[in-house]
Structures are given as C-alpha cells and as structure tokens.
Amino acid sequence: MPSTFLYLLLFFSFYFHGIAATGAEIEYIYPNFSASNLFYINTDGVFLTSRSGTFQAALYKPGTQQYSYYLSVLHSPTQMVVWTANRNIPMDRTSTVELTTEGLYANYPNGNSKLWSTPPLKAPVKSLRLLENGNLVILDAMNASLWQSFDHPSDALLSGQLLSVGAYLASSTSDTDYTESDYRLDVGPTDAILKWLGIPYWRLSNDMNSVKDRDATVAYLTINDSGVSLATSSGAVVYQITLDAAPLRILKLGSDGRLRITSFETANSSVAQSNAFVAPSSNCDLPLSCGSLGLCSAQGNSSSCFCPPNFASSTHASGCSPVNGNVFAANNSCNTKDNPDASYLYLGSGIAYFGNKFRNAATVGKSRSTCETLCTSNCSCSGYFYDTSSRSCFLLQQPIGSLISTNSSESGLNLGYVKIVNSDGGKNKPNSSSPKIVPILLPSIAAFLAMLTVCGFGFVWWRRSQKKIRKSKSSITKSMIHGPLSRPVSDSDRLFSENDDDISEILLPGLPTRFSFEELEEVTSNFQTKIGSGGFGSVYKGELADRSLVAVKKIEGVGVQGRKEFCTEIAVIGNIHHVNLVRLRGYCAQGSHRLLVYEYMNRGSLDRSLFRPTGPLLEWADRMHVALGAARGLAYLHSGCQPKVLHCDVKPENILLDDEGKTTLVKIADFGLAKLLTQEQSGLFTTMRGTRGYLAPEWLSNTPISDRTDVYSFGMVLLEILRGRKNRSERVADSNSNISSTSTESVSTKSDYFPLIALEKYEQKLYVDLADPRLEGRVEVHELERMVKTALCCLHEDPGLRPSMTLVAAMLEGTMEAWEPRAEALGFLRVYGRGFLGNAMEIEDMTNRLGRSQGTTATNSGWPSYMSSNELSGPR
Structure with missing residues (x-):
C-alpha cells in the first residue's frame, strides 16, 4: 500500500508539473532546456512555436498509437509533419529532448544515452530558433547558423528549401510509423527521380507538366512561389513545373510512394488549394x-x-x-x-x-x-x-x-x-501403383547408374590427363623461351588460366555489351591509333558499327584476378551512369584478353590542357567548371552508388574532357576496376595503388583506406588546376613564377612543392599569388579563395578531418561556405616540402612517421623501396 501511494504521488507530481509548464516557448529556446511529452502534455508535446505560430516544434505522437514519439516540426494549421529527427529510433513518453551548449539531443528514458543528436558543432550553442519558414536553426553567439533542419530533410520540403544533388527524401513506413521505407526521391545532376528499392518509377523531366529551359547540370531541387524546379548552382532553371502562385508549399513523399505538393493561399491557412500536384498521376x-x-x-x-x-x-x-x-x-x-x-x-x-x-x-x-x-x-x-x-x-x-x-x-x-x-519442390510422392513398379524398375536403374558412374570416372581421368599434358607442354615451352619460372603458379593464376575456355558460361545480369576480341580488332583497325597508356595498359581509338567513337583499353597484368570477379565488377560499373563519369560501352573477356570499351572524349585528359605549353590555355571559368564536374563525379561514386566505389587513382590524367556539345563535358575515367566498399565497411585494407604525388598519407601507414583517400588525391588535383602545373617536380620554381616567399620562410624560398606554397600563401591571405601566371590575373578572387580553402581541407592528414566529396562539390559551387583549413592538420606538408629539397634526414623522419606499415622500408623519396613508379600507378 505505501508503494502504491508513492507511485500515485509521483504520477500526479509529473502530471501537475506538466500542467504548470503549459506554455510553449516562442521562437527561441536556450541551453539547459529540457522537454518531455509529460511536461508538455496539455500542448500535445509542442514546446516551441515560430513567431506567428505557423510552425511548431514538438515531441509528437502520430495517430492513435500510444508508444512512439518523434522530435518533429509541424505546420500548425494542418498538423502536417514537415521534418522529423529520430525517424528510425522513436522515443517513448518519458524520453527527453535537451538543448545544451554542445547541441540538440533526443535521449532514452534513462537520460544517460542518446538516440539522436546533431553532429559536433563548430562553436558553443547560444540558442535554438524556429523560423517562420519552418527551419529549425541552432545559432552561436554571433547569431550565425551552426546547424539547420533544412540541410537534413526527412520526407518533406518547404518553400525556399533546397534538396541538393546527392541528397534525397525517404518516405515513412506509414502515417503512424516514421521509419524510412523503400520509397525515395533522389536528386541527381540530370534529374529528380522517384525510386522504389532503387527502381525508378517517375522522373521530373518526363512529367507531362515539366518544361525544359536549358541544357545544364542540375545542382538542386527547390519549390517556391512559382512551382517546383531543378536549377543550376547559379540558380538558372533547368526543368520547371509551373503551379498557381502560393506563398507556402509543402512537398511531401507519402508512404504510398506518391509525391504531393500542397499549396496554401497564406502560410497560416488550414485549407489547401484544390489543384494539388501529384506524381505519378496514374495509380498504375x-x-x-x-x-x-x-x-x-x-x-x-x-x-x-x-x-x-x-x-x-x-x-x-x-x-x-x-x-x-x-x-x-x-x-x-x-x-x-x-x-x-x-x-x-x-x-x-x-x-x-x-x-x-x-x-x-x-x-x-x-x-x-x-x-x-x-x-x-x-x-x-x-x-x-x-x-x-x-x-x-x-x-x-x-x-x-x-x-x-x-x-x-x-x-x-x-x-x-x-x-x-x-509446390513440393519436385519431390512428388509415389502414387498407389508405385509399389508394383518399383521392384521392376530398380534393377534397371541400378545398372544404368553403375554404367554412368564408370563412364563418369573414365571421363574425369581422361580430362585430368589431358590437362597435365597441356600443362607440361606449356611449361616446357615457357622454359625454352623465358627460362625457368621465377615463382610458383598461384591458385588465382590457375583459376584464371584453366577456366578461360569456359568464360562464355558466365552470364551475369546487368553486364554491358560483350565484344569478341576479333570484333574489337576490327573496331580499332587492328589497334592502329593509340591515344594513351598507363599502368593498366594502352588505350586505342575505335569506331563502332553505329558510327560512334569509343576508347578501347587493353588491360594488362590482371591475370591473377578471377574471371568471375572481373565480370562481376564489370556488371557493377556497367550500371553506373552519371554525367560526370565516363560510360562503359562494353567489354571483352575472351581467353587471356581483357578489354574495356569506353565512350570517346575528344579532348583527351585534363593534363594535356593543363600542363602542355602548346594549345589553348584553360581560362579560369573553364577550370572551375572542370573542378566542379570532377567533384560531382567522385561524389556520385562515393554516395550515389551501392556498393560505394573508391577510385584510388584520382589525377588529371583520369579526368577527361569533350567539347563537341554546347558546353565542355567533364568526366572521371578509370574507375572501372577500383575498390568497392559496402555499407557495412568504413574502410578497407588493400595493396598500394595510385600515382606518386597524389597518394594520401594512409597509403604509407598501417591504416585502412576509405572514400576520404580519394578526397586527398582530389585536393592535389585542385591545386594543379588553379596553378596550371604539377605539384611536384624535380626542378626549382621557374623564374617566371610570381610566387615569392617572405624572408621569414627561408625553407619555402627554395621549395618547389606547391602544396606547401599554397599553405603559406593561405596563411598570408595572398590567394592571387597562387593562380596560374599565364592567366595574367583573369581570375575570380572569391572563387580562387574558395578553391584554395577547399583544396587544403582535402589535404588534412587525418582522413576524418577531410570533407566528403559531396561537401567538396557544394563548397566549390558556393552552395555552402568553404571550410577553413586546420593548420595543425597540414603540418606534414612542411615535412614533404623540406624533404623535396633532398634532406635525407628529414625524409627519414617523415617516412618513419607516415610509413609504419608492416615490413615496409622507405627510400629517400618517401616511398616504399619495393614500389616502382609504375607499380604505384599499376593494376588495381
């Protein structure tokens, strides 16, 4: 009885505390704030409203279910949920939401562990504000935004909100269960697409109400007073669906997979306009x-x-x-x-x-x-x-x-x-007459099976003997030509060579067009026109039967890779389609021949336009276009593909250009046999691959590589794009260079290692000094500053401090502010720069710090002694 009384007393104390704290805060709340549904029971969990009351922040319980609560933002007049934080892990009635100086949190009932939180913020929190447009914003002491809900949409967009390329909306499972379901609205560089389990079922560009304004790369989707549109980074409309004017629209992806745009005459109206946009329009x-x-x-x-x-x-x-x-x-x-x-x-x-x-x-x-x-x-x-x-x-x-x-x-x-x-899996039971038939059939069946067994053993013995004869002849021939084998034949070599005759049996869905070697000989006129070469092999120009030009790459040195693995990876990359990725047209896997057929890019690789003294100079606008296009291509490999694709060899030679259309096309190449990273993996260990000068520090240490490894290489490429020369060369800076170091930086007066010079000029805020002198000042200074900051952030020694490629693309296009590089995370560039002068002791210090891989020794160039320059860019 005393325990029951105590329980009732505790319950009523919570209840009356909730009654006492009835009023929701208006527009702002401040750190040390805590709320639960019990404390705001008489406001249905609402603890914050916008200034005019159009939007509410609440601990919201959808429908009539009793157990799941969500930190949500609602449109007050209609109670439509427009943003949800903890979609996949709901709270219960006693869970709390807290605002501290470190961020916003949703806690489990015990309060000791978090089920959702904002990411680490750059400054202490001063306040949380709910704006009139429905955006929930965390502010610092200077009222600058540290985090906002508009950057993390759930299943809805509001007027003025952007959904950038690479981002998506995911529908809820039901009206009462906000867990992400299988329907998504993805925004890509060419379109906005509705998908179910990855299968497209509606495209904005194909909607009967859609109008195309221009050929350009899409940067984001937005809804505004005039309708819904896909726009470029400068705000120019690519596709638009015009709707009747309305000050407030809510675009929401429903649990049925349907996209709806609800428009209101006034922001505080509870009655929607009658002509709501619905896609797809047909139920079927x-x-x-x-x-x-x-x-x-x-x-x-x-x-x-x-x-x-x-x-x-x-x-x-x-x-x-x-x-x-x-x-x-x-x-x-x-x-x-x-x-x-x-x-x-x-x-x-x-x-x-x-x-x-x-x-x-x-x-x-x-x-x-x-x-x-x-x-x-x-x-x-x-x-x-x-x-x-x-x-x-x-x-x-x-x-x-x-x-x-x-x-x-x-x-x-x-x-x-x-x-x-x-239904019985083929294991039908015998019928009533089977007992009479079985004694008659059994002797015949047994004799037949015995004969098959004998024949089978004989055939197997004959096949093995024939293989031994062929192997013996092959070994004798190789010994006569090359001398004795220098190493034993590995299992993977044996798998590859012995099964080549049966490779036609491999049939994997999603494979692109398969060519025979004879067909590709005809396509390339017997490999007559060579247009490039690298660690993988040589590339030849060809023409298909449909008169389209292709680049045919003869892959060399992948004999240790199993045939089915080769075909599986081709199936993966054959289904990757992006405006900034070179498309794989086909492949050849015949005998020992391994070839890839890519679309042809008429201007070749970026290094030709960037580094060669002859030919037209890349103007600044073209360089920004190239940098942004390459960033978007890598961002798609990292975030738009499943499994994630790590390129592992990002460099100007693998960025291709084509100018046959109205605008220059920029496409990433040589991602075909890169590493695949599943959702369950945060990194992986693999043999060193890539090209000297672009290798991230983690290649030389005993740490896994990840998508941030590509980010480092891209940072090096950015510096070469803005300067117009290689970052690393074997000569001192030429006399025409306008880069001069201060007297206090005696090291850099001799160093020609451009990343170190870029770091020093960034610290001095002398961005213009870093531009290609051939441009003669024809640069946009704010874009140059943005590119320098972005490049240096990509070069942070700790991979965790580097931005993702999605963020890199956003910083380059100006849709988000460029990060400030961390000087303490770039100190290793000074070691690289000094080492470039040939100081063996400093190089040894650097490699001891970076090259603690198991059993790896280093040379005075900072690379493992067993790695040649060819191997560094060799087969992946």
Missing part, C-alpha cells in the same frame, strides 16, 4: 498499386486490380500468386538440389511491368532464350520481361511490384515470365 504507375504481381488497369482517373491468368489473390499478402500447385522460385533457384523443376510461367498478353519504363535493359538485341538463360543462371532473378520490338531483356528480382495492363495494340511488345517451381 505506383510500384505497389495492386500488390506484388497484381495487375493494375487504369480507367480514367480511377484504377482497378486483377490477377493475371494462372494467378490468384495471395492468401498471405496483398498481390497475386501462381495457382495449380506452383510457387515462386526461391532466391537459391539455380541450386538444382533445392529447386530441380524451376521453370517459367507466362503472365499473359497485354501486360507490362511498372519498373521497366525508366530502367536500362540487361541485354539488347538478343533472343528471348538468352533472356531466360540470364535469369536461370542468376539465383536472385525471379523472372523477366522480353520486349519483342527492341529485343530487350529486363530481369526481375524479389520483391516484385505491380503489373500494368496495356493496350491491345501493345500486347505483343512485352512478354513477361516469372520463375516458379512445383
């Missing part, structure tokens, strides 16, 4: 409009759902399932032990798949049997569609979305099939 264009394999039929503004022939409504989930004892093949369907009777069930005529509208085909110009073979050899393939008009194959993977009923005139264009097995 939604990925799950009728559930998995449900057939959606559009009828005017409405739609209805059916099941295809041989399918019926699923009993365990929405959608349709096969009938007549058939079930979908499991993901291990190519394991014949588990699914011996895997076959394909035709979906019927006049049926299309929602995901094929904007997706690239797995193969083009092939027969349907090729399509079926691709699916059969891929354990994760659940079916396919074959377009008879273009002879294109589209593979399906679980989960499968909804189907679309098409016009009868299109009935022959799409042939859809799903992979099925018999």
Whole structure:
C-alpha cells in the first residue's frame, strides 16, 4: 500500500508539473532546456512555436498509437509533419529532448544515452530558433547558423528549401510509423527521380507538366512561389513545373510512394488549394498499386486490380500468386538440389511491368532464350520481361511490384515470365501403383547408374590427363623461351588460366555489351591509333558499327584476378551512369584478353590542357567548371552508388574532357576496376595503388583506406588546376613564377612543392599569388579563395578531418561556405616540402612517421623501396 501511494504521488507530481509548464516557448529556446511529452502534455508535446505560430516544434505522437514519439516540426494549421529527427529510433513518453551548449539531443528514458543528436558543432550553442519558414536553426553567439533542419530533410520540403544533388527524401513506413521505407526521391545532376528499392518509377523531366529551359547540370531541387524546379548552382532553371502562385508549399513523399505538393493561399491557412500536384498521376504507375504481381488497369482517373491468368489473390499478402500447385522460385533457384523443376510461367498478353519504363535493359538485341538463360543462371532473378520490338531483356528480382495492363495494340511488345517451381519442390510422392513398379524398375536403374558412374570416372581421368599434358607442354615451352619460372603458379593464376575456355558460361545480369576480341580488332583497325597508356595498359581509338567513337583499353597484368570477379565488377560499373563519369560501352573477356570499351572524349585528359605549353590555355571559368564536374563525379561514386566505389587513382590524367556539345563535358575515367566498399565497411585494407604525388598519407601507414583517400588525391588535383602545373617536380620554381616567399620562410624560398606554397600563401591571405601566371590575373578572387580553402581541407592528414566529396562539390559551387583549413592538420606538408629539397634526414623522419606499415622500408623519396613508379600507378 505505501508503494502504491508513492507511485500515485509521483504520477500526479509529473502530471501537475506538466500542467504548470503549459506554455510553449516562442521562437527561441536556450541551453539547459529540457522537454518531455509529460511536461508538455496539455500542448500535445509542442514546446516551441515560430513567431506567428505557423510552425511548431514538438515531441509528437502520430495517430492513435500510444508508444512512439518523434522530435518533429509541424505546420500548425494542418498538423502536417514537415521534418522529423529520430525517424528510425522513436522515443517513448518519458524520453527527453535537451538543448545544451554542445547541441540538440533526443535521449532514452534513462537520460544517460542518446538516440539522436546533431553532429559536433563548430562553436558553443547560444540558442535554438524556429523560423517562420519552418527551419529549425541552432545559432552561436554571433547569431550565425551552426546547424539547420533544412540541410537534413526527412520526407518533406518547404518553400525556399533546397534538396541538393546527392541528397534525397525517404518516405515513412506509414502515417503512424516514421521509419524510412523503400520509397525515395533522389536528386541527381540530370534529374529528380522517384525510386522504389532503387527502381525508378517517375522522373521530373518526363512529367507531362515539366518544361525544359536549358541544357545544364542540375545542382538542386527547390519549390517556391512559382512551382517546383531543378536549377543550376547559379540558380538558372533547368526543368520547371509551373503551379498557381502560393506563398507556402509543402512537398511531401507519402508512404504510398506518391509525391504531393500542397499549396496554401497564406502560410497560416488550414485549407489547401484544390489543384494539388501529384506524381505519378496514374495509380498504375505506383510500384505497389495492386500488390506484388497484381495487375493494375487504369480507367480514367480511377484504377482497378486483377490477377493475371494462372494467378490468384495471395492468401498471405496483398498481390497475386501462381495457382495449380506452383510457387515462386526461391532466391537459391539455380541450386538444382533445392529447386530441380524451376521453370517459367507466362503472365499473359497485354501486360507490362511498372519498373521497366525508366530502367536500362540487361541485354539488347538478343533472343528471348538468352533472356531466360540470364535469369536461370542468376539465383536472385525471379523472372523477366522480353520486349519483342527492341529485343530487350529486363530481369526481375524479389520483391516484385505491380503489373500494368496495356493496350491491345501493345500486347505483343512485352512478354513477361516469372520463375516458379512445383509446390513440393519436385519431390512428388509415389502414387498407389508405385509399389508394383518399383521392384521392376530398380534393377534397371541400378545398372544404368553403375554404367554412368564408370563412364563418369573414365571421363574425369581422361580430362585430368589431358590437362597435365597441356600443362607440361606449356611449361616446357615457357622454359625454352623465358627460362625457368621465377615463382610458383598461384591458385588465382590457375583459376584464371584453366577456366578461360569456359568464360562464355558466365552470364551475369546487368553486364554491358560483350565484344569478341576479333570484333574489337576490327573496331580499332587492328589497334592502329593509340591515344594513351598507363599502368593498366594502352588505350586505342575505335569506331563502332553505329558510327560512334569509343576508347578501347587493353588491360594488362590482371591475370591473377578471377574471371568471375572481373565480370562481376564489370556488371557493377556497367550500371553506373552519371554525367560526370565516363560510360562503359562494353567489354571483352575472351581467353587471356581483357578489354574495356569506353565512350570517346575528344579532348583527351585534363593534363594535356593543363600542363602542355602548346594549345589553348584553360581560362579560369573553364577550370572551375572542370573542378566542379570532377567533384560531382567522385561524389556520385562515393554516395550515389551501392556498393560505394573508391577510385584510388584520382589525377588529371583520369579526368577527361569533350567539347563537341554546347558546353565542355567533364568526366572521371578509370574507375572501372577500383575498390568497392559496402555499407557495412568504413574502410578497407588493400595493396598500394595510385600515382606518386597524389597518394594520401594512409597509403604509407598501417591504416585502412576509405572514400576520404580519394578526397586527398582530389585536393592535389585542385591545386594543379588553379596553378596550371604539377605539384611536384624535380626542378626549382621557374623564374617566371610570381610566387615569392617572405624572408621569414627561408625553407619555402627554395621549395618547389606547391602544396606547401599554397599553405603559406593561405596563411598570408595572398590567394592571387597562387593562380596560374599565364592567366595574367583573369581570375575570380572569391572563387580562387574558395578553391584554395577547399583544396587544403582535402589535404588534412587525418582522413576524418577531410570533407566528403559531396561537401567538396557544394563548397566549390558556393552552395555552402568553404571550410577553413586546420593548420595543425597540414603540418606534414612542411615535412614533404623540406624533404623535396633532398634532406635525407628529414625524409627519414617523415617516412618513419607516415610509413609504419608492416615490413615496409622507405627510400629517400618517401616511398616504399619495393614500389616502382609504375607499380604505384599499376593494376588495381
């Protein structure tokens, strides 16, 4: 009884405390603030409002559920949630939100651990402010923004808010569960795309209301008084959807995968305009409009759902399932032990798949049997569609979305099939007559199996003997020509060489066009025109049958790489499409030949335009364009691909230019056989790769590499772009250079190591002295300053202090303020600079500090003694 009384007393004390603290703060709250739903129970969790009350910050409980609370910003008149912090980890009723001088936090009920927080801030927090536009901003003592919710959108955008390239909106699972679901709105450099599990189902550029204003690279998506648009970094409109004028719009990605723009006559209005924008406009264009394999039929503004022939409504989930004892093949369907009777069930005529509208085909110009073979050899393939008009194959993977009923005139264009097995997995029990048949059949079956066994052993023995004979002949021949083998043949060498004859059996979905070696000999006129070379091999100019030009790279020295690994990586990079990445047109994996076919770039690599004294000079605007384009390409490899792609050899020679169009195209090359980093990995250990002068310090120490390794190399490239020469050379600065060091910096008067000079000039704020003297002052000083700061931030010795490539691109284009480099994180540049003068003792100190890799010795050039310059840029 005393404990019950104590509990009731505690409850009422919390309750009346909440009643007493009824008033929400207006516009500002300050550090040492704490709130929970219990303390603000009579305001429904609202603890802060904007000045006019248009927006509220609250510990919000959506719907009628009782347990999940979220730190959210709401539009007050409609109670529409426009931003949520802790989407994937909800709070409960006793959890607290705290504002301290270090940031904003959402805590677990015990208050000792955090379930969400703002990142580390650059200065102590002075206040938290909710603006009239719905932006929640953390301010410092000078009222400068340290963090804002507009930079971290959840599933909605407000008028004036930007969604930059590389960012996305993710829908909530339901109206009461704000966990991120499978629907996303991605913004890329060419378009804004709605995706379900990575499959596009709507593009802004293809919307019937969309108007294109210009050919340019997209920097962000925004909504404003005139509508929704994709714009460049300078604010110029690329695509626009015009809407009736409205001072407030809310763009929200719903849990059904539909994008809606709700407009209001006034910001405080609770009644929306009647002409709300909805995309996609048709229900049948939604990925799950009728559930998995449900057939959606559009009828005017409405739609209805059916099941295809041989399918019926699923009993365990929405959608349709096969009938007549058939079930979908499991993901291990190519394991014949588990699914011996895997076959394909035709979906019927006049049926299309929602995901094929904007997706690239797995193969083009092939027969349907090729399509079926691709699916059969891929354990994760659940079916396919074959377009008879273009002879294109589209593979399906679980989960499968909804189907679309098409016009009868299109009935022959799409042939859809799903992979099925018999419900008993092919293990049918014998019928009633089987006992009489079994005694008769058993002796015959046993004799047949015995004969097969003997023949099988004989065949295996014969194959092995033939291989031994071939190996013996090969070894004798090699010994006669080259002498004895200098090392034993490795397992990977053996895998590669012995199985080359069977490489045609490897069929992976998503592979680009496969060429034979003879075809590429014809394409390149027997490799007549050589246009480049590197550690991977040589590059030749070619022309395909469609008259398009290509660059064909003959890869050398990758014999230790397994054939299937090679094809798998080709499948990955073959599906990477970005305006700033060179597109892979095809490949060749025939015998010992390994070739890659890329699109052709007519101006060649950046080093030709940047470093060669002959030819037109790159003006400042062109250099900024090149730097930004390369940054966006790398940002896409790091943040737009899954798995993440690490380039590992960023340098001017791998940045290609093309000026056949209206604007110069900038594309990153040689990312084809770089390292792949999964979501679960923060870094990886691998053999050294890259090029001297661009290698990050972590290559020389016993630490993993990550995407920040590419950032370091890009920082070196930025310095070369702005200066117009190599950062490292074997000569003293030429007499024409306008760089002169102060008398106090006696070291730099002799050093020609440009990153050290850039650091010193940054400290002196003499940015103009760093520009290419050939430009004769034709530079934008604010852009030059931005590039210098960004480059030096990329060179921080600690990878954790370097910005991501997404942030680098944003700093270069001016959409965010450039970071100030940390002098203490750049001290190693002084060691590099002094070492460049040839002081062996200082070089030894540097390599002892940076080169503590296991068993690695260093030369007086600062590189491991076993690494030649060719190996540093050799095969990845």
